[in-house]
Amino acid sequence: MAVTVSIPTILRTHTDGQKSVEASGKTVLEVIDDIEARHGGLKARLVKEDKLHRFVNVYVNDEDVRFAGGLDAEVKDGDTVTILPAVAGGAR
């Protein structure tokens, strides 16, 4: 089950500078674990207390996984997983 995972600039230190990596897994969590096995440190930036970190968005193809099962969101062969830091802030 090969998927392409697109890595944002800020996390490329964990992938030897690569913009995208190949990974396998049937869910978003399995894909993250698979990358973690080869590129240590990435998972801690994405997952906190078994949930997706609020500072980060993960998409399977065009869908934000927050609305599709979160870390359990299904991933199929040939899918593209995109990781993007949320752009947010404010005076609060």
Added chain:
Amino acid sequence: MTGVLRIRRELVDEIVAHARRDHPDEACGVIAGPDGSDRPERFIPMLNAARSPTFYEFDSGDLLKLYREMDANDEVPVVIYHSHTATEAYPSRTDVSYASEPDAHYVLVSTRDPDTHEFRSYRIVDGVVTEEPVEITESTE
């Protein structure tokens, strides 16, 4: 890192106009530029999905579209801007905790005063805020 934000007058005007338009809610957006150039060129106002006077967030679908578009154009977000509508143009703790583009200039505009605005720029790297001078250029060089 020491630096300076060099930006064309018309882009500054666009950011300020957007901030005024959305006041009292916070306005936000990006100015994209060629990868590696550090030159802000393409003004892209974004919708504040939070529609709040104290918080902003790019809509997640819009964010994906934006990054795909920039990727296809070999662009990066040279400037990431937002407004504070009742406080000074200085990054809040929330701003710092979310900041995740170490190469971007984080521009803050304050619209708390109806007549004059504050326009300031910062680097935010690993939680450290460094203000930098803003150099406004009058025409395309």
